[in-house]
Amino acid sequence: MKKIEALKSYFEDYLESQTFPDDPEHLYDSMRYILSLGGKRLRPIAVLLVADAFNKLDDNALHAALAVEHFHNFSLIHDDIMDASNLRRGKPTVHKKYDTNTAILSGDGLLIKAYESLNRIEHNKTEILNLFNKTSIEVCEGQQMDMNFESRDDVTIDEYINMIKLKTAVLIGCAFQLGGLVGNVSTENLLRLYQVGMNLGIAFQIMDDYLDAYSTQTGKKIGGDIIQNKKTALYLTALDRASEKQRKELRHWYGADEFDEEKKVQSVLEIFKANKVDQAVHSIAQIYYQEAQKNFDELVIPETGRARIQEFFDLLKNRKF
Amino acid sequence: MKKIEALKSYFEDYLESQTFPDDPEHLYDSMRYILSLGGKRLRPIAVLLVADAFNKLDDNALHAALAVEHFHNFSLIHDDIMDASNLRRGKPTVHKKYDTNTAILSGDGLLIKAYESLNRIEHNKTEILNLFNKTSIEVCEGQQMDMNFESRDDVTIDEYINMIKLKTAVLIGCAFQLGGLVGNVSTENLLRLYQVGMNLGIAFQIMDDYLDAYSTQTGKKIGGDIIQNKKTALYLTALDRASEKQRKELRHWYGADEFDEEKKVQSVLEIFKANKVDQAVHSIAQIYYQEAQKNFDELVIPETGRARIQEFFDLLKNRKF
Numbered sequence: 001m002k003k004i005e006a007l008k009s010y011f012e013d014y015l016e017s018q019t020f021p022d023d024p025e026h027l028y029d030s031m032r033y034i035l036s037l038g039g040k041r042l043r044p045i046a047v048l049l050v051a052d053a054f055n056k057l058d059d060n061a062l063h064a065a066l067a068v069e070h071f072h073n074f075s076l077i078h079d080d081i082m083d084a085s086n087l088r089r090g091k092p093t094v095h096k097k098y099d100t101n102t103a104i105l106s107g108d109g110l111l112i113k114a115y116e117s118l119n120r121i122e123h124n125k126t127e128i129l130n131l132f133n134k135t136s137i138e139v140c141e142g143q144q145m146d147m148n149f150e151s152r153d154d155v156t157i158d159e160y161i162n163m164i165k166l167k168t169a170v171l172i173g174c175a176f177q178l179g180g181l182v183g184n185v186s187t188e189n190l191l192r193l194y195q196v197g198m199n200l201g202i203a204f205q206i207m208d209d210y211l212d213a214y215s216t217q218t219g220k221k222i223g224g225d226i227i228q229n230k231k232t233a234l235y236l237t238a239l240d241r242a243s244e245k246q247r248k249e250l251r252h253w254y255g256a257d258e259f260d261e262e263k264k265v266q267s268v269l270e271i272f273k274a275n276k277v278d279q280a281v282h283s284i285a286q287i288y289y290q291e292a293q294k295n296f297d298e299l300v301i302p303e304t305g306r307a308r309i310q311e312f313f314d315l316l317k318n319r320k321f
Numbered sequence: 322m323k324k325i326e327a328l329k330s331y332f333e334d335y336l337e338s339q340t341f342p343d344d345p346e347h348l349y350d351s352m353r354y355i356l357s358l359g360g361k362r363l364r365p366i367a368v369l370l371v372a373d374a375f376n377k378l379d380d381n382a383l384h385a386a387l388a389v390e391h392f393h394n395f396s397l398i399h400d401d402i403m404d405a406s407n408l409r410r411g412k413p414t415v416h417k418k419y420d421t422n423t424a425i426l427s428g429d430g431l432l433i434k435a436y437e438s439l440n441r442i443e444h445n446k447t448e449i450l451n452l453f454n455k456t457s458i459e460v461c462e463g464q465q466m467d468m469n470f471e472s473r474d475d476v477t478i479d480e481y482i483n484m485i486k487l488k489t490a491v492l493i494g495c496a497f498q499l500g501g502l503v504g505n506v507s508t509e510n511l512l513r514l515y516q517v518g519m520n521l522g523i524a525f526q527i528m529d530d531y532l533d534a535y536s537t538q539t540g541k542k543i544g545g546d547i548i549q550n551k552k553t554a555l556y557l558t559a560l561d562r563a564s565e566k567q568r569k570e571l572r573h574w575y576g577a578d579e580f581d582e583e584k585k586v587q588s589v590l591e592i593f594k595a596n597k598v599d600q601a602v603h604s605i606a607q608i609y610y611q612e613a614q615k616n617f618d619e620l621v622i623p624e625t626g627r628a629r630i631q632e633f634f635d636l637l638k639n640r641k642f
Contacts, residue, residue: 024465078429082422101403101468104425105461108399111429112457115436119450129440136433140426144345147422 003308004315007048008041014062015044015069018117030098030106031113034073037089042316043068043175049312050179050193053305060121064178067117067132072171074110075139077103082147111136124181131181135174142167149231153251157236157284161202169201176200186300195295203288204316209233210281213269217320223265229254233281234272241275289317324629325636328369329362335383336365336390339438351419351427352434355394358410363637364389364496370633371500371514374626381442385499388438388453393492395431396460398424403468432457445502452502456495463488470552474572478557478605482523490522497521507621516616524609525637530554531602534590538641544586550575554602555593562596610638 015035020028044065051061079085080093081103087093095103114132121128145163149155176197180190209232212225225232235254239247250271253264272278296313299306336356341349365386372382400406401414402424408414416424435453442449466484470476497518501511530553533546546553556575560568571592574585593599617634620627 024462024469026469027461027465078425081425100421102465104399104402104428105465105468107425108428108432109458109461111432112454112461115450116454116458119447119454125446126440129436133433133437133440137430137437140348140430140433141345144348144423144426147426148345148347 003052004045004049004312007045007052011041011044011048011062011065011069015066018066026098026102027105027109030077030094030102031109033097034077034088034094034106034110035069037091039089041069043072043171045312046172046175046197047179047182049305049309050176051183053301053309054180054183054185055302056183058182060123060182061179063117063120064128064182065175067114068171068175068178070110070114070117071132071136071139074107074114075143075171077107077110079143081107082143121182124184128178128181131174131177135170138166138170142170155231155236157233157240160231160233160236161206161284164205165198165202168205169198172201172204173198189300192295192299196292196299199288199292199295200313200316203285203292206233206281206285206288207319210278210285211320213272214278215320223269226253226265226268227261233284234277235268237280237284238268238272238275238277241277241280242271246271246274324373325366325370325633328366328373332362332365332369332383332386332390336387339387347419347423348426348430351398351415351423352430354418355398355409355415355427355431356390358412360410362390364393364492366633367493367496367518368500368503370626370630371497372504374622374630375501375504375506376623377504379503381444381503382500384438384441385449385503386496388435389492389496389499391431391435391438392453392457392460395428395435396464396492398428398431400464402428403464442503445505449499449502452495452498456491459487459491463491476552476557478554478561481552481554481557482527482605485526486519486523489526490519493522493525494519510621513616513620517613517620520609520613520616521634521637524606524613527554527602527606527609528640531599531606532641534593535599536641544590547574547586547589548582554605555598556589558601558605559589559593559596559598562598562601563592567592567595 020031022028047065047068048057048061051057051064076088077094080088081095081100085093086096091097093103094106098106118128118132119125142163142165145159146167149160149163173194174197176193177190180193185193209225212220212232213223213234216222221227225234231254235250238250242250250268253259253268256264293313296309301309341352343349368386368389369378369382372378372385397409398415401409402416402421406414407417412418414424415427419427439449439453440446463484463486466480467488470481470484494515495518497514498511501514506514530546533541533553534544534555537543542548546555552575556571559571563571571589574580574589577585614634617630622630
């Protein structure tokens with residue numbers, strides 16, 4: 001835990017030291033704003049933890065960590081526009097605080113800044129950029145699939161997992177592999193690192209869906225995804241398992257324009273309960289955690305490093321919020 | 322001329338050979354759509370002409386040319402959203418043909434594809450990426466300045482030139498220098514190439530403003546910029562030179578919500594004429610053309626290559642549309 005917190009501080013100090021120009025004001029203010037909202041910084045921590053595990057916690061690792069964080073924030077800004085979200089980490093989203101045009105441009109700016117940071121890395125540059133480019137376009141593909149799903153009512157859980165794999169998990173796989181690339185590890189280890197991160201990412205997102213409905217510790221209202229009609233793993237599993245009558249009720253709630261929020265959440269949760277959706281979805285997440293653990297166990301890695309990454313792993317696995 | 326046309330075909334054949342996946346449909350369809358709208362392909366032609374002049378018209382030159390064209394189209398898509406433009410090259414803009422979300426994402430996709438293409442270049446990679454990153458963020462800065470200018474009524478012609486330098490000219494400077502980087506030229510030549518492109522780009526944009534009001538050969542209605550209240554070099558020069566009464570009239574026309582288009586264009590053109598705005602703006606463009614020519618004359622370059630680039634240069638300088 002201490003190491004993870006130390007790496008978070010180490011990263012955030014570096015992040016703060018990388019200032020943007022003052023002008024043009026809106027462009028850089030909005031970029032500073034999104035980065036200042038904090039967050040868990042999981043992706044840069046993953047880069048640094050892996051690089052550190054191979055004794056390569058140097059400037060190259062910081063450049064890679066910053067690139068991943070910049071990219072992540074680029075995707076948050078643009079996704080928030082597309083999803084018409086008003087809040088991000090309890091604060092106004094960039095397009096709400098500024099406007100949509102500024103948000104489009106500040107997202108673009110952060111994507112470019114990510115590449116700027118990658119270009120400071122001194123070795124394995126072609127491999128690093130190949131990985132980053134592949135990941136970036138996949139994240140766009142995932143976002144497009146997510147948008148397409150909104151207007152479809154026949155999305156399967158397999159399609160959903162493929163979507164979150166692209167939209168969320170590949171960037172975590174990328175973060176783990178970037179740590180390996182700056183750490184100069186073997187090709188076998190690079191492949192395993194990617195698998196660790198990607199499976200962890202899928203499990204993480206599925207648990208995110210789960211916790212939204214079942215955790216009282218998220219600091220958010222229970223059932224936020226239900227209120228927003230999000231087609232999460234819970235909803236898709238419920239649709240798959242429900243009786244004709246329940247399916248009709250679910251579709252009614254997810255199609256309603258006006259509703260009593262509490263009543264909606266309660267009704268939907270009852271259908272989830274009747275179909276043991278919580279257990280089913282929890283099990284899916286566990287399968288991906290186990291897969292990630294298996295990949296991790298196959299890594300050839302110094303013991304101190306292994307223990308620290310295992311800690312990070314367990315932290316994610318056991319989170320209640 | 323033959324060489325320039327041949328390089329355009331050469332580039333467009335390559336562009337067509339670089340296909341995108343079929344799925345997700347909207348993402349890649351919209352990327353294909355913008356690229357299929359054609360255009361002069363000035364930027365990739367500049368890359369190829371310069372590389373060819375130094376006898377390096379190889380795959381690396383094609384990768385650099387494609388990156389510049391992808392980047393240019395990324396910026397067109399996002400700018401068209403921000404400027405709420407309905408038409409691009411006589412066809413619906415991406416956000417009109419698809420929707421804003423798809424347009425945001427397909428812009429992102431093309432920016433990433435630009436980097437993918439750059440990463441295929443085999444040498445000078447760090448320099449190439451440094452140039453490209455610097456240019457990209459400057460283009461964003463230029464776009465932000467352009468948006469800021471909309472709500473200001475005290476923009477000077479110097480500020481305007483600085484804005485178009487960032488928004489438009491640096492990418493042309495970048496295209497020229499990329500040709501030099503794949504051509505492995507000396508540092509002195511690299512600097513000159515950048516200056517040639519950048520000054521040419523400024524002149525080009527100012528002539529664009531000029532031709533909009535004074536050319537009957539653009540295939541577009543005369544005074545399109547006037548109808549759209551664009552604060553071009555013509556408008557800013559007029560404001561600077563006009564009498565108090567004319568200034569008031571100009572501001573009236575540029576602030577009016579409803580108006581007779583023909584009457585507006587005629588009235589504004591009269592104020593331009595009374596203040597010899599056409600000559601003044603034409604002269605500014607000539608100054609930048611001369612500057613570009615001076616930089617070009619200082620280039621150390623094989624004679625055949627020099628003659629071909631000079632032809633390209635003259636083509637741009639003498640264009641009537």
